[in-house]
Amino acid sequence: MLRQRPFRLLFATMAVLFLFPLIAFTSVKIMDDSGEKRPDILTIDIPSSPDHKDMPAVKFKHDMHTQAVEGQCAKCHEKKEEVTLFKFKRTEDVPGRNLMDLYHDNCIACHEEIKKTDQATGPMEAECRACHNADFNLGSSWKKLNFDRSLHFRHESAKEIPSTVQSEETNCNACHHNYNEKTKAIFYQKGDEGACVYCHKETAKDGIRSDRNAAHDSCVACHLKLTEKKIQTGPVDCKGCHEQAGQEKIKVVKEVPRIPRNQPDAALLTGWTILGSDTAENKKMVAQYMDPVAFDHKSHEERTQTCKACHHETLKKCDSCHTDKGDEKGGYIKLAQAMHSADKPQSCLGCHNELKKAKDCAGCHFQMSDKAFKENACASCHNVDAKTQPMDLLADKKASANLAQAVRQNQATPYAKVDLDKIPETISIKTIADEYKPSQFPHRMVVKAIFERAGKNSMAKAFHGNELTLCMGCHHNSPATLTPPKCASCHGKTPDLDTGKPGLKGAYHGQCITCHQKMEVKSVVPTDCIKCHELKAS
Numbered sequence: 001m002l003r004q005r006p007f008r009l010l011f012a013t014m015a016v017l018f019l020f021p022l023i024a025f026t027s028v029k030i031m032d033d034s035g036e037k038r039p040d041i042l043t044i045d046i047p048s049s050p051d052h053k054d055m056p057a058v059k060f061k062h063d064m065h066t067q068a069v070e071g072q073c074a075k076c077h078e079k080k081e082e083v084t085l086f087k088f089k090r091t092e093d094v095p096g097r098n099l100m101d102l103y104h105d106n107c108i109a110c111h112e113e114i115k116k117t118d119q120a121t122g123p124m125e126a127e128c129r130a131c132h133n134a135d136f137n138l139g140s141s142w143k144k145l146n147f148d149r150s151l152h153f154r155h156e157s158a159k160e161i162p163s164t165v166q167s168e169e170t171n172c173n174a175c176h177h178n179y180n181e182k183t184k185a186i187f188y189q190k191g192d193e194g195a196c197v198y199c200h201k202e203t204a205k206d207g208i209r210s211d212r213n214a215a216h217d218s219c220v221a222c223h224l225k226l227t228e229k230k231i232q233t234g235p236v237d238c239k240g241c242h243e244q245a246g247q248e249k250i251k252v253v254k255e256v257p258r259i260p261r262n263q264p265d266a267a268l269l270t271g272w273t274i275l276g277s278d279t280a281e282n283k284k285m286v287a288q289y290m291d292p293v294a295f296d297h298k299s300h301e302e303r304t305q306t307c308k309a310c311h312h313e314t315l316k317k318c319d320s321c322h323t324d325k326g327d328e329k330g331g332y333i334k335l336a337q338a339m340h341s342a343d344k345p346q347s348c349l350g351c352h353n354e355l356k357k358a359k360d361c362a363g364c365h366f367q368m369s370d371k372a373f374k375e376n377a378c379a380s381c382h383n384v385d386a387k388t389q390p391m392d393l394l395a396d397k398k399a400s401a402n403l404a405q406a407v408r409q410n411q412a413t414p415y416a417k418v419d420l421d422k423i424p425e426t427i428s429i430k431t432i433a434d435e436y437k438p439s440q441f442p443h444r445m446v447v448k449a450i451f452e453r454a455g456k457n458s459m460a461k462a463f464h465g466n467e468l469t470l471c472m473g474c475h476h477n478s479p480a481t482l483t484p485p486k487c488a489s490c491h492g493k494t495p496d497l498d499t500g501k502p503g504l505k506g507a508y509h510g511q512c513i514t515c516h517q518k519m520e521v522k523s524v525v526p527t528d529c530i531k532c533h534e535l536k537a538s
Contacts, residue, residue, distance in 0.1 A: 037141040040064070040245075046100045055132035068114070070120075071236075073224060075110070086213070098428050107131075145241045148305035150253040160231050161222070164188070175218065179208075182404035191262060194315045195308050260299060261315070268394070269293040271335040282391055288526045292384040292394075294407035303458070312346045348381070351449040352459070354530060360453040361460060364473030364520035367511065380463060383407060413517035415455065416466030422482050423447050431505050436533040447471070453519075474511060 009468065038061060045057035069075040077084050080091050087093070090108050107122070114121040123130035142227065155161060156171065163171045165188065179199065180187055200211040209217065219234070224234035240246045270292035300310070307315060321330035322338040323419035330338065341347040345354060356365040385409050386394060393399045429439040451467050454460040464470060468480045478484035491504040502510060513526040524531050 037139040038063070039140070039142045039243040041138060041140050041142070044095050046103070055128065056134040056136075059133070059136045059138055060130045063139075063239055066237055071127075073236075076106075082225070083217075084209075086216050086220070086223045140240045141244070142249065143244055145247065146305060149256045149259070150305075152259065152306075153253055154251070160226055160233065177368045193261065195306070197308065197309075198314055225524050258298070259307075259334055261307075262299060263301070264404075265296075265298045266408055267295050267297055268400040268404045269295045269318070269339070270386075271319070278392075283387070286386050286391075289386075290378070291382040291386050292379045292386050292400075292404075294404040294411075296408050299458075303335070309351070310346055355459055358457075359518060359520045360457055363450075363515035364470070367514055368473065368476050383411060413465075415461045415464075416468070417487065418451070418467040418482070419448045420444060420448060420451075429508065431508060432533065435536070439532045440530075450474055474515075 001028045020123050040061055040063040042060040042062050043057050044060050047054055062260045065076070066073070071083055076088055077086060078089065079092055080086065085091055089102055093099075094102065105195050110123050111122045111124060155175070158171070161171050163169070164173050168190070172190070172193050175196075176188060176193040177186040178192060179185075196214060197211050200209055200214040202210060202212075204210045204213070219499060220236060223233045226234060235246060237327055240249075254314055270289070272289040290506075301307075304310070307527070310318075318338060319335050321327065322335040323330065324335055326332040333341075338344075339347055340349045342349050342353055344350040356362065384403065387404065393403060400422070423444045423445040425442075427441045427443045431439075447470075450470055450473065454464065454470055466480075466483070471482075471484060472478060472480055475484040477490060478510050487507060488504055491502060493503055493505040495501065495503045495506060501507075512532075515521070516526045
C-alpha cells in the first residue's frame with residue numbers, strides 16, 4: 001500500500017490539473033498587465049511570520065477598486081469624528097496576524113459578493129498567488145504633487161475651508177499646526193506656520209506620521225467631506241493628484257499675492273558675527289571676512305513656487321542652522337558651504353547653476369568654464385561694503401534690512417544695451433574652404449536673437465548687467481568688448497594636446513552645434529552640414 005501512494009498522489013494531481021486547469025494559472029492570468037503603468041499602486045506588506053517565510057507583498061490598484069465600489073469609500077474605510085480614515089476597515093492599528101486576517105476576510109468577502117452579480121472581480125479563497133505575486137508586471141506612473149504658491153493661495157482663499165478659530169480671519173489654522181510635547185496635542189500658533197514636511201518626513205518617526213499619510217489624512221479626507229456635501233473640491237482618487245494628466249487639469253492662478261509671514265523685503269546675508277560696537281578690534285574682524293550680500297528676498301519669493309525651495313528644513317533664517325563655524329542643527333555644514341554648494345538646489349549657487357541649464361542660457365553656459373566668472377563673481381553678490389558702515393547699524397535687524405534694500409535699489413541700474421549697428425552683419429568663415437564654399441555666418445542676426453532671449457530673463461539681466469557681456473558666450477576667453485580677437489588667435493589648425501584646446505575647426509563645430517542643441521534652435525539642425533557648408537561645384 002505504501003508503494004502505491006506516490007502513484008495515487010501523482011494521479012490525483014494530474015486529474016485536478018486536467019479537470020481544473022485554470023487553478024494553476026489563475027494568478028498569471030489575473031496579474032498579467034503587460035507592463036502597464038499606473039499612479040495608484042499601493043503595496044500591502046504585512047510581515048507576520050517569525051521564520052521570515054512570508055508571502056510576497058500585494059500590489060493593490062487603488063483607483064480600480066474605488067471605481068468598482070462606485071466611489072463609496074465607506075466600503076473599505078471607516079470614519080472617526082466625521083473624518084474618513086485611511087486605515088483599511090479599522091480606526092486603530094492591530095497586530096500583524098490580526099491585520100492579515102482582516103484583509104483576507106474582507107477582501108475575499110467583497111470579491112465573492114461581486115461574483116454573485118456575474119461581474120468581473122478579484123481572486124477568491126485559495127488563489128493566494130493571484131495577489132501575492134512576486135513577478136508582478138506593473139509599473140508606476142506616480143508623480144509627486146507640488147503644493148506650490150498657486151495651490152496654497154487657492155486653499156487659503158477658499159470659503160469652503162473655514163477657520164477653526166472664530167477670532168482668526170484667515171483659515172491658516174485649518175491645516176497648519178504645531179505639536180506640544182508635554183500635552184501630546186496639536187495647537188495653532190499664528191505667525192509660526194511652516195511646510196508640512198518640516199515635521200512629517202518621508203517615513204514615520206517618533207510617533208509622527210509620514211508626510212504621505214499626513215497629506216492623505218488631511219487633504220483627501222477634507223476633499224471627501226466636501227464631496228459628501230455636494231461642494232466642488234479637489235480630487236479624491238490617486239490619478240487626480242499623482243498622474244501627469246491629472247496635474248495638468250489643476251487650475252493655476254498666475255498672479256498670486258505674497259504670503260504674509262512677516263518675511264523681509266531684503267536682508268543682509270553674512271556669516272560673521274556683529275558685536276555691535278565700533279571698536280578697532282571689531283572693525284579688524286569685519287575686514288577679515290567677505291562683505292555681506294544684499295539679498296532681495298521679495299523678488300526671490302516671486303520666482304519660486306514654494307518656500308521650501310530655499311528653506312528646506314525650517315522657515316527660520318539660514319544661519320540659525322548653518323553657522324559660520326558649523327553646527328549640529330545644520331549637519332555641521334557651514335553657512336558659506338550651504339550658500340555656495342554647486343550641486344544643492346537649496347544653495348544660491350546650486351539654484352543659479354540649475355537655472356543656467358534652461359535653453360536660453362545653456363547654449364553659452366554649458367561649455368563655458370567657471371573660471372570665466374571668477375574675477376568678478378564674488379562682488380556681484382557680496383555687494384555691501386561693511387567697512388564703511390557703522391557696526392550698530394549692521395547689528396540691528398531692521399536697520400540692516402533697510403540697508404540691504406537701499407543697496408539693492410542703488411544697484412538696480414538699467415540693463416545696458418548694445419547698438420546692433422556696431423555688430424558685424426555677416427562673417428565669412430573659411431576654415432574648410434578647400435572643400436566647401438566659405439560659410440557665411442549671420443553674426444548680427446544670431447547676436448540679436450541671443451540678446452532678445454537674455455533680455456527676457458531677469459537673472460541673466462541681473463548678473464550680466466549689460467548685453468556686451470553676452471558676447472563672451474562665444475568669445476569665451478575675451479574681455480567684454482565689441483572688438484574681440486578672432487577665434488584663430490587662440491585656436492590653431494590642430495588641437496593643442498598639452499592644454500586640451502581644440503583646433504579651429506573643432507572649436508567652431510563644438511561651439512555652434514552645441515549651442516544649437518542646448519538652445520533648441522529649430523531653423524538649423526545640428527546635423528544639417530550643407531546649411532552652413534555649401535559644396536563647391538565639381
